[in-house]
Amino acid sequence: MVDIRLNATINGRKVSRDAKPHLRLLDFLRDDLNLTGNKEGCGAGECGTCSVFVDGVLMKSCLMPVAKAQGATVDTIESLAKSGELSVLQKAFHKAGASQCGYCIPGMVMAATAALRANPFADREEIKERLGGNICRCTGYQKIFDAVELARDVQNGRLPSTALLETDTADGDVIGKSVRRIDAPSKVSGRLKYAGDMIMPGMLHVQVLRSPHAHARIVSIDTSAALAIAGVESVITSADVPGKDGFGVFVHDQPIMARDKVRYVGEAVAAVAAEDALTAKRAVAAIKVVYEPLAPVFDPDEAMREGAAIVHDYAPDNITKHIPIRVGDVEAGFAESDLVIEENYSTQAIEHAYLEPEAGLAYIDHDDVVTVVSPSQNITHHRHMLARIIAKPISKVRFIMSPVGGGFGGKEDMIYQGMLALLAMKTMRPVRLVYTREESIISTAKRHPSRTTLRMGVTRDGRIKALAMRMVCDGGAYGLSTEGVMRKAAILAAGPYNIPNVRIDTFGIYTNNTPSGAFRSFGALQTQFATESHLDIIAERLGLDPFEIRRINAMRDGATTHTKQKLGSVSLMRALDAAEQASNWEAGAPTVRGPTRGDLGHDDVRPSVTLGARFAADDKQEAAE
Amino acid sequence: MLICDEYVTPGTLAEAFAAMERHRGRYRVVAGCTDTLPWAREGRAGDVEIPVLIDVSKIPELNERQVGDKRVRLGAATPIQRFLDDAALGRAMPAMPRCAVWFADDQIRAQATLGGNVVNASPAADATPCLEAHDAVVELASAKGKRNMALREFITGPGKTQLAEGELVTGFDCDAFPGYGGSFEKVGHRRSLVISVVCLAVMVKLDRDGLTIEDTRLAIAGIRPVPRRLREIEDHLRGKRLTGALLEEAADMPLDLVQSRTRQEYRRDVVRGFLVRGLIAAAKRAGASPDALTQELEAAYG
Ligand SMILES: Cc1cc2nc3c(=O)[nH]c(=O)nc-3n(C[C@H](O)[C@H](O)[C@H](O)COP(=O)(O)OP(=O)(O)OC[C@H]3O[C@@H](n4cnc5c(N)ncnc54)[C@H](O)[C@@H]3O)c2cc1C
């Protein structure tokens, strides 16, 4: 390798250093200079967490070979808050509450800085457009745009600088008020360290070998060639697990690396710790695994049939969990109904796409405590499971929760922490694993894809008499949160409606697909998508306003749910009123509206998606000419 | 991950050719790297080891820009963002700024080059229909000499061009269209950072009263292996009075443009809507008389 002697000005300081020729500017900044404020959310130009100024122009440093920075002036997020004093934009982000997990925020602040430099008077549409290269999964963007508008107005003198500081809360008086987040300064400045930003002296880098097969027996794993590579410290497989292997939120059916067979494409099979990530990658490529492919099953309905491939021996019917709910007599309810409608609904797998890909660091401390630092959403449970897996007393296992760069349920599973703990134990050195975006997508849980059959009976005046629902969900190769998701899906399936006769069955099924797990709403989305869509269809058939049919059946204060929970207060009527108003709803049955939509075209409705706000001034001028 | 042993940044064309000769069979040319780096990732090419990367983006000839009334010459390393920064260039190529604003995002455009977009030859490459509408000629050079070729001959299929071993694209020679109104219509899955499902470049020149179409240029991409000029439509419109009925007539010409394998029906609808909308927008920017285009038409295609 021919190193590059890089001479550049970085954050105002001259830098002259050798860099490996394959590094991207992002790697050089983060790994060689330890400037970790800018992040790597995707490595492919899609997210903007890596945005830095190069000679004053904002660029995505994950798309830039470091050699391109030769002689350049580079400014990272660390350059904005000189000596700790936040910039106007950073203060505005803090004031406006424009940070949640914070992972996108350094890049957002950089993009906002660039936008206001390009046009100090940019309006909201133009701000949106200029921030188009940056993704945020948490905030919904509105607060970010609020922050940029606030900063713009302060910079232009339209608002006093005190507008950045005002709070509407007196001490202790916080309920119903907009409160400033105490962790925002660390996020807007890029100083908050996520797991992938942390380093320890002597740290090794981990890479994982993943299964190319959906279902296959592991005949043999030969790690000798990998171990022979200089710089490789350790290679582990399931054979290295000292205790009782298996994790999962409900059933402990998943080994920390595939044991005897692989059950999905992307499942971890072996892991390597080496002096640097590239060496670890090369070692992974040198591991030889012999597989004997098995018949896979990819469809949950097929998986429930006699003779289907069996994913886990303990569950020969491939059922991870079945939750039944029975109230009253549904057949009698249908008999009393004037209209009975049956429909099928389906939803697909969805990736959480938190901006922070999984990352973790593990080490053995001076008291032999196995310590894992990671953005885990469930550290206490992980600690208990890991103690059993590595055969240590609980007092010798510690989990530290690093800042979570977005989770949405996707970081509840102990998917990689076990490998880190084992490698730290084997090498007695700190080890760090940082997933790529692709690895995160391929190997971690998704929202359960579902198929639902729903039958509902109603009287002519819109009262629901009976509901029968059967939902089959693809739980994928391992249990993870499936049991809980099926339970919540069933509990909330009939919605907030008084229905005297209810029969609900939800099934979570093993297949050889990517495992499904926790994801915002935890199963409620899938069943309620069916129930709510069904109500709209019935409203149309009965000539009722869709809001009306919901009001007719709404649970009120003191109602008892289908699972016998007594509700003190029920806010459904208020929620319906608010939704009706906010949507500019035109009252009436779905069939009564003409060809034009009166709910569109209001100030609070976004026009169709387009770009070119920055031309608005030119276009107006042309029109006037 | 893209792994190389050496990264060379030649300062002249001669140095570049010398490096290509020295590392023959072991190198790859890069410019902005915005196609190459994402290509070398899991799910596409995966980890790629290329002994030598030769970065041509700093070569002066590839960064030249001459903007005249009749012709525009653009070096291959011109970043897409220049179409937004350089007002004279935007006037000479009036659809290009509209294309640029849809191209990736402000940051990637600062790096992504025109030459890279063309050589990468994606059927959804946004700059290619614009260049096609300008009858662009590709300028090629190698250690042995220079040659020119029409863009429509140069791009032969998805990812395929007539670039020869040892050859570089040095620039593009294009017709200039000052005084034309331009528009660029594009749709994908979202607003920014999106691959075109359909994209259309339109330029229109009107007479002094803004009532008659003197000339027009149209080219479409995203729906077929290579971009296509819409000469049939251009011929149909040229010299005619600008009316809504004329534009709808043009959009309804049975050209069977959509050759994509997926979502054909959807793309056909989009193409029709884009033709009318793009022509309206370009005509307005060309100074269309308010009498020519009715408000109903604009509302229907707005
Ligand atoms: C997030 C993202 C969004 C994107 N959005 C868009 C979009 O909206 N529209 C669009 O069209 N594209 C888009 N792209 C693709 C890409 O940015 C463009 O195609 C860009 O123009 C490529 O140019 P480059 O210089 O970066 O290419 P490079 O990666 O440097 O090169 C691409 C290819 O061209 C060759 N090459 C480059 N220059 C020369 C030369 N002078 N002579 C010979 N060969 C050469 C290289 O060898 C390579 O094969 C996007 C990319 C990303 C990552």
Ligand code: FES
């Ligand atoms: S855009 Fe660079 S890491 Fe996502």
Ligand code: FES
């Ligand atoms: S705050 Fe933007 S991704 Fe979390």
